[in-house]
Amino acid sequence: MLNQNENQTFQLIYHPGGAPAHTWSENDLLHLNMGPSHPSTHGVLRIELELDGERIVSVRPHIGYLHRGFEKIAEHLTYTQFIPYTDRLDYLAPLANNVAYVLAVEKLLGIEDQIPPRAVYIRTICSELARISSHLLGLGAFAMDCGAVTVFLYQFTEREKIYNLCEALTGARFTTSYTRIGGVARDLPPGWCTTLNKFLDELLRTVDEIDRLLTRNIIWIKRTKNVGTIPPQTAIDYALTGPNLRASGVPLDLRKDQPYLCYDELQFDIPIGTIGDCYDRYLVRLEEIRQSASIIRQCIQKIPGGPDNTSHEPIMISNFKVALPPKSNVMTQMEELIHHFMNVTRGPDCPPSEVYFAHENPKGQLGFYIQSRGGGVPYRLRIRPPSFFTLSILPVILPGHLLADIPAILGSLDFVMGECDR
Amino acid sequence: MSTLAEKVNLLKSAFPKLIVEHTEFRGQTTLVINSGSDLLKICHFLKHQLGFEMLLDLTAVDNLETSPRWMLVYHLWNIKENCMLRLRISTNEDPPTFPTVSHIWPASNWLEREVYDMFGIRFQGHPDLRRILMWDEYPWHPMRKDFPLAGRSWQGSNGLFTEPAPLEGGPFHILPGHHPSEPRAHPQQ
Numbered sequence: 001m002l003n004q005n006e007n008q009t010f011q012l013i014y015h016p017g018g019a020p021a022h023t024w025s026e027n028d029l030l031h032l033n034m035g036p037s038h039p040s041t042h043g044v045l046r047i048e049l050e051l052d053g054e055r056i057v058s059v060r061p062h063i064g065y066l067h068r069g070f071e072k073i074a075e076h077l078t079y080t081q082f083i084p085y086t087d088r089l090d091y092l093a094p095l096a097n098n099v100a101y102v103l104a105v106e107k108l109l110g111i112e113d114q115i116p117p118r119a120v121y122i123r124t125i126c127s128e129l130a131r132i133s134s135h136l137l138g139l140g141a142f143a144m145d146c147g148a149v150t151v152f153l154y155q156f157t158e159r160e161k162i163y164n165l166c167e168a169l170t171g172a173r174f175t176t177s178y179t180r181i182g183g184v185a186r187d188l189p190p191g192w193c194t195t196l197n198k199f200l201d202e203l204l205r206t207v208d209e210i211d212r213l214l215t216r217n218i219i220w221i222k223r224t225k226n227v228g229t230i231p232p233q234t235a236i237d238y239a240l241t242g243p244n245l246r247a248s249g250v251p252l253d254l255r256k257d258q259p260y261l262c263y264d265e266l267q268f269d270i271p272i273g274t275i276g277d278c279y280d281r282y283l284v285r286l287e288e289i290r291q292s293a294s295i296i297r298q299c300i301q302k303i304p305g306g307p308d309n310t311s312h313e314p315i316m317i318s319n320f321k322v323a324l325p326p327k328s329n330v331m332t333q334m335e336e337l338i339h340h341f342m343n344v345t346r347g348p349d350c351p352p353s354e355v356y357f358a359h360e361n362p363k364g365q366l367g368f369y370i371q372s373r374g375g376g377v378p379y380r381l382r383i384r385p386p387s388f389f390t391l392s393i394l395p396v397i398l399p400g401h402l403l404a405d406i407p408a409i410l411g412s413l414d415f416v417m418g419e420c421d422r
Numbered sequence: 423m424s425t426l427a428e429k430v431n432l433l434k435s436a437f438p439k440l441i442v443e444h445t446e447f448r449g450q451t452t453l454v455i456n457s458g459s460d461l462l463k464i465c466h467f468l469k470h471q472l473g474f475e476m477l478l479d480l481t482a483v484d485n486l487e488t489s490p491r492w493m494l495v496y497h498l499w500n501i502k503e504n505c506m507l508r509l510r511i512s513t514n515e516d517p518p519t520f521p522t523v524s525h526i527w528p529a530s531n532w533l534e535r536e537v538y539d540m541f542g543i544r545f546q547g548h549p550d551l552r553r554i555l556m557w558d559e560y561p562w563h564p565m566r567k568d569f570p571l572a573g574r575s576w577q578g579s580n581g582l583f584t585e586p587a588p589l590e591g592g593p594f595h596i597l598p599g600h601h602p603s604e605p606r607a608h609p610q611q
Contacts, residue, residue, distance in 0.1 A: 063554060063555065064553075064554060064555035064556060064557070067555040067556070069564060071540075071565060072564060072565055072569075072571060073571070075571075076571050107448055108448070110448060236475050236476050236501065237475075237527065237528045237529065238528055238529045239476050239477055239478060239527070239529035250501065252501055257504045258504060353447045353448075354447070354452070354495075354508075355447065355448055355450065356450060356478075356479070356497055356506070356508065358478070365478070367478065367479055367497070369479060369481060369495065369497065371483055371495075379483070380481075380483045380484075382479065382481040382495075384478065384479040384497075388532065388536075389529060389532075391532075392529065392531065392532040396528075421555060422555075
């Protein structure tokens with residue numbers, strides 16, 4: 001019950017425990033804590049909100065709940081030993097992280113031109129498979145947060161097939177650790193490309209289904225259109241990358257702008273949005289899945305050696321100063337044994353210098369800045385996590401929205417805390 | 423990359439005394455700036471005259487036992503012309519302090535907080551210099567080279583505590599730049 005005074009302040013009259021009356025002024029804001037384990041924060045993100053009614057006035061995100069000190073650990077491991085840690089960055093697209101990390105090390109070593117073409121194609125397939133997997137979950141979780149649970153179930157059926165493909169390729173469903181400095185761990189298993197092609201057919205059908213369910217759905221449009229709009233300049237100021245930046249209309253994609261792997265030999269389009277709201281981010285991700293599927297199809301057609309490697313193309317560099325020699329040779333030949341020993345105990349001998357390499361990951365540019373002082377251990381390894389930048393924009397875009405818009409905006413930004421906190 | 427070379431020359435002619443080193447490695451350009459006080463002028467020039475609109479990354483390096491000890495590394499990106507530039511700046515102050523660039527590139531707000539949290543480098547004029555990954559009460563800066571990998575034991579308020587992690591004799595590796603005859607396990611710190 002409220003007792004209205006002349007000076008527009010309100011007093012609580014009902015005190016169950018006999019607590020002293022707290023005087024409320026109408027300027028009082030409601031402080032609300034969201035997270036760190038809230039279903040729509042997609043991980044351990046805590047947001048401190050100030051609400052005026054249902055309208056958000058100010059936002060303070062708190063991160064760091066998943067901080068595991070990867071950059072510190074990296075200073076104590078050889079370059080090869082760090083590969084499994086990259087699985088745990090963006091754990092929705094571990095294959096892409098593996099590729100990004102080894103590309104950075106190879107750039108430091110200066111061997112990026114010597115990687116066998118078959119390995120390059122396999123890496124491209126892996127990156128795009130990871131992109132599909134990440135975007136599917138991003139869209140599914142986004143739709144589920146807005147109340148469309150069907151999409152989540154549909155996409156998880158497809159992601160299950162991706163996990164099966166990963167298992168056949170890498171031996172692990174989740175923590176793949178598939179790439180090696182100088183190549184990839186193993187060749188494509190027999191018949192894998194046929195399964196992959198079959199999966200892509202089914203995937204595109206599901207994507208069309210999701211498209212039909214959401215794109216013209218009036219509830220979906222009302223929840224996402226003109227919500228969480230990021231103007232292009234703001235996106236650039238906060239160093240957003242990946243689909244979140246492209247949805248704001250900035251056509252920045254490293255696959256086109258600074259082609260690496262075999263992206264310059266492939267044909268694909270970069271979808272961009274118009275105003276950068278949640279709906280644009282949804283459309284961009286949806287189209288990127290289709291483009292990735294097309295990239296994988298082209299890779300399967302062009303891969304040197306064919307799907308089953310009939311011409312025995314190598315998948316590892318033959319420079320055994322940086323890569324492990326074949327096990328059969330290690331067991332029989334002295335020189336290979338020495339190489340094996342040196343690689344395992346010391347790691348590849350990197351020149352004392354520094355290098356930065358960014359890979360167009362599903363969530364944005366995943367960059368590795370490596371400062372080496374020679375030897376097989378980095379002196380400093382910095383990971384540039386795209387999700388960190390995505391979250392730093394929240395205090396700018398959330399104020400003015402309704403509390404109920406938060407799940408939609410967080411879902412559309414598609415961040416992952418494992419990468420943000422490292 | 424010719425456009426990048428032109429831009430570097432423009433920057434050098436605008437600030438002839440401040441750019442002390444210019445290195446190229448694997449197609450990436452690194453410029454070393456000699457003092458912190460003019461960093462803002464250079465950053466302003468880079469953003470508004472040379473079009474480096476995006477601060478891709480900002481991080482620090484602790485060069486323990488060498489002078490100067492603290493180094494900041496900026497990665498800048500020019501979206502229109504697709505080129506990247508790396509800036510490095512060092513200091514030996516105690517406590518290490520640099521001017522903030524958060525009013526030039528808003529992305530550096532959180533990046534500087536992370537550098538402060540992990541290295542204890544302070545940023546003058548930063549709007550909200552709090553810890554970001556560790557909790558507010560935490561007393562150390564874990565990315566410093568003199569902080570042990572296993573961590574330290576600490577007793578905080580409300581039952582918060584940390585303990586060194588069991589490393590089981592590891593890590594098994596060779597320190598960068600050292601070449602002993604045979605790798606050995608490091609003693610547990």
